[in-house]
Amino acid sequence: MHIPDGFISPQTYLPAYALAAGLWAFAARRVKRDLDAETLPFLAAYTALSFVLMMVALPLPGGTTAHAAGIGLLAVGFGGWMSFLAISLVLAMQALLFGDGGITALPINAVAMGFVGSFSALAAWKLFGRFNESIALFLAGWFSIALPALLVALILGVQPLLAHDAQGAPLFFPFGLAVTLPAVLLPHVLIGLAEGVLTMLGYRYLTRLRARILQ
Amino acid sequence: MKRDRAWLLLYLATVIAATLIHDPRWLAVGLALVVLLAGREAGVLLRRAVLSVLAFNTLISLSYLGMAWWRDFSPWQTLLLLNLRVLLLTCLTFLFITRVNLFQALDFSRSLTYVLGLAYSQALTFSRAHDDFRYALASRSLQRPGLLDRYRASAAAVSWFIEKSLHAATQSSQALRSRGFFHD
Amino acid sequence: MTELRYRVVKPAPAGAQDADPVLAMVGVEHRYGAAEVLCGIDFVVHPAEKVVLLGCNGSGKSTLLKILNGLIAPTSGRFLYQGEEITPARLKIPALHRRFRSEVALLFQNPDAMLFNPTVFDEIAFGPRQTGLADVAERVRHWADQVGVSQHLKRPPFTLSGGEKQKVCLAALLALEPKVLLLDEPTAALDPRSTGWLVDFLSGLPITTLTTTHNLSLAPELGSRALVLGEDHRLIHDGSLHALLTDMERLAAANLVHTHRHRHGDIEHRHTHVHDWQ
Numbered sequence: 197m198h199i200p201d202g203f204i205s206p207q208t209y210l211p212a213y214a215l216a217a218g219l220w221a222f223a224a225r226r227v228k229r230d231l232d233a234e235t236l237p238f239l240a241a242y243t244a245l246s247f248v249l250m251m252v253a254l255p256l257p258g259g260t261t262a263h264a265a266g267i268g269l270l271a272v273g274f275g276g277w278m279s280f281l282a283i284s285l286v287l288a289m290q291a292l293l294f295g296d297g298g299i300t301a302l303p304i305n306a307v308a309m310g311f312v313g314s315f316s317a318l319a320a321w322k323l324f325g326r327f328n329e330s331i332a333l334f335l336a337g338w339f340s341i342a343l344p345a346l347l348v349a350l351i352l353g354v355q356p357l358l359a360h361d362a363q364g365a366p367l368f369f370p371f372g373l374a375v376t377l378p379a380v381l382l383p384h385v386l387i388g389l390a391e392g393v394l395t396m397l398g399y400r401y402l403t404r405l406r407a408r409i410l411q
Numbered sequence: 412m413k414r415d416r417a418w419l420l421l422y423l424a425t426v427i428a429a430t431l432i433h434d435p436r437w438l439a440v441g442l443a444l445v446v447l448l449a450g451r452e453a454g455v456l457l458r459r460a461v462l463s464v465l466a467f468n469t470l471i472s473l474s475y476l477g478m479a480w481w482r483d484f485s486p487w488q489t490l491l492l493l494n495l496r497v498l499l500l501t502c503l504t505f506l507f508i509t510r511v512n513l514f515q516a517l518d519f520s521r522s523l524t525y526v527l528g529l530a531y532s533q534a535l536t537f538s539r540a541h542d543d544f545r546y547a548l549a550s551r552s553l554q555r556p557g558l559l560d561r562y563r564a565s566a567a568a569v570s571w572f573i574e575k576s577l578h579a580a581t582q583s584s585q586a587l588r589s590r591g592f593f594h595d
Numbered sequence: 596m597t598e599l600r601y602r603v604v605k606p607a608p609a610g611a612q613d614a615d616p617v618l619a620m621v622g623v624e625h626r627y628g629a630a631e632v633l634c635g636i637d638f639v640v641h642p643a644e645k646v647v648l649l650g651c652n653g654s655g656k657s658t659l660l661k662i663l664n665g666l667i668a669p670t671s672g673r674f675l676y677q678g679e680e681i682t683p684a685r686l687k688i689p690a691l692h693r694r695f696r697s698e699v700a701l702l703f704q705n706p707d708a709m710l711f712n713p714t715v716f717d718e719i720a721f722g723p724r725q726t727g728l729a730d731v732a733e734r735v736r737h738w739a740d741q742v743g744v745s746q747h748l749k750r751p752p753f754t755l756s757g758g759e760k761q762k763v764c765l766a767a768l769l770a771l772e773p774k775v776l777l778l779d780e781p782t783a784a785l786d787p788r789s790t791g792w793l794v795d796f797l798s799g800l801p802i803t804t805l806t807t808t809h810n811l812s813l814a815p816e817l818g819s820r821a822l823v824l825g826e827d828h829r830l831i832h833d834g835s836l837h838a839l840l841t842d843m844e845r846l847a848a849a850n851l852v853h854t855h856r857h858r859h860g861d862i863e864h865r866h867t868h869v870h871d872w873q
Contacts, residue, residue, distance in 0.1 A: 202497035241580035244533035567711035
């Protein structure tokens with residue numbers, strides 16, 4: 197879901213920054229309240245974790261791979277606000293230190309992947325956890341990919357409506373919803389399946405690890 | 412105001428300006444200025460920027476060309492505008508990254524620079540370790556590893572990173588405590 | 596049972612020097628972006644030689660091993676295995692890939708990078724299972740026994756201690772009975788007893804080994820021939836380890852020893868030291 201700079205109109209990214217900033221401020225307060233003095237080192241560690249999770253290979257059938265996102269795992273393992281902050285910091289690091297992914301796309305990705313991704317994963321986990329933990333984890337992973345993809349597809353798809361010149365020619369991302377919805381959503385619905393499996397395996401390990409640390 | 416912070420603000424203002432201007436001539440002037448500012452590194456900068464947007468922009472441009480041919484309108488003005496803008500913004504960001512120390516630019520918040528600095532150094536360590544996980548599987552595989560093996564390898568890497576980050580967090584919070592970071 | 600199984604022999608076979616080289620580096624250079632990591636590397640290794648690759652941290656040792664294992668291609672120059680050029684691109688040829696991967700094994704510095712199977716048994720069996728050999732279980736038990744992890748066969752590898760993990764990795768590689776074993780700082784995470792065991796174990800293997808270390812005092816235990824990478828990423832020594840160990844200037848140039856002040860009573864003097872910070 198990495199969108200380079202130049203495809204998102206200021207009519208979109210400026211309000212997105214305002215929204216993201218509000219969420220960041222709120223998240224910072226929540227995380228501080230829950231974790232007390234240890235917020236900062238843990239936030240840094242989960243940011244680095246989120247960074248590397250995005251590099252891990254997500255095996256797909258037929259020998260191909262996609263990149264994992266790790267959003268479901270972060271949210272279920274460490275809480276939605278922590279996950280949202282860590283993912284936002286990773287996006288900022290990628291944009292401003294590695295030149296990967298744009299600064300104008302940052303608030304959109306932060307809200308889509310970080311906020312919507314984390315909290316949809318948590319919702320799936322809470323909703324289905326009563327019935328079966330594995331299925332709930334799988335769905336948490338799947339929703340953490342599929343819903344952000346839907347949001348990004350919608351935002352890209354409305355660019356031609358929001359920003360065009362007098363003749364109606366697009367000024368930013370040039371394709372409408374009829375193109376973006378299938379083009380962005382379909383592959384991510386499939387990638388979500390693989391992410392679901394990884395969330396399941398990763399969480400199982402995390403609980404074992406926590407049990408060992410507690411011993 | 413400090414030099415790096417001034418550059419950060421200038422960079423952000425330029426980014427916004429480049430998305431408010433829709434005349435390709437002005438965007439071209441902007442691109443020329445950025446390249447000029449890069450001086451001797453101009454070639455490297457341009458090459459890096461082109462490579463980093465090549466896949467996405469080629470896909471978008473070709474699709475748009477196809478749509479224009481299908482619906483019979485002229486795509487050139489839009490394509491020029493889009494690609495110029497993307498290239499300008501990407502060059503600008505790369506120039507910013509090579510010239511400005513982000514940690515200095517953000518030093519108005521001690522917490523933010525602390526988190527970013529720690530996360531950055533740990534991320535670099537993790538990314539080297541990630542290469543080793545990838546290489547190790549390649550090195551041990553006489554044939555293409557199957558889906559199950561690839562899942563196991565990815566899950567093992569994920570668990571290792573989780574364990575290391577929990578460990579690192581505990582250690583750095585102890586280090587912070589011993590330096591009295593929390594008490595002033 | 597296959598006849599391939601190693602019999603432990605002590606000395607390297609006589610006349611090994613006359614045989615065709617098994618590994619050859621020809622004018623190898625490597626850079627990551629603008630940073631030079633290896634420069635003008637030329638050497639050959641003959642069958643059953645025990646070579647020690649010395650260099651300080653950041654001298655390019657790990658990169659050299661990755662080229663020797665066909666994981667990365669050198670920026671320029673060539674790496675030949677038994678006279679055949681090896682690069683990741685050339686290893687796309689299935690037959691060459693299969694032969695090279697079963698004959699040249701790399702022990703990573705971080706054993707965790709290599710371990711991903713649910714049990715130690717599966718870990719050691721991972722290689723042999725890909726060869727379609729019939730005696731996989733027997734091979735696994737043989738090598739688990741050789742390295743001393745037989746009692747752990749049913750445990751998940753990540754529950755083991757660092758030293759045990761390394762032994763499992765070693766068994767997993769040796770279960771394919773490779774002709775060349777590359778080892779990246781194999782003693783870095785080991786306690787003295789395990790280090791002693793590893794040194795003895797490696798010297799008993801009748802195969803070519805190339806071991807990297809920055810621990811000078813351990814080097815003579817790991818081989819008789821030394822390659823030294825300097826801080827300028829060039830090969831500054833290729834020859835007898837014994838001659839190297841008496842050449843303090845060269846060792847200082849490679850940042851393998853250091854000079855510092857000493858006080859004996861009232862007299863202060865400077866001299867060069869070997870320090871093995873592990």
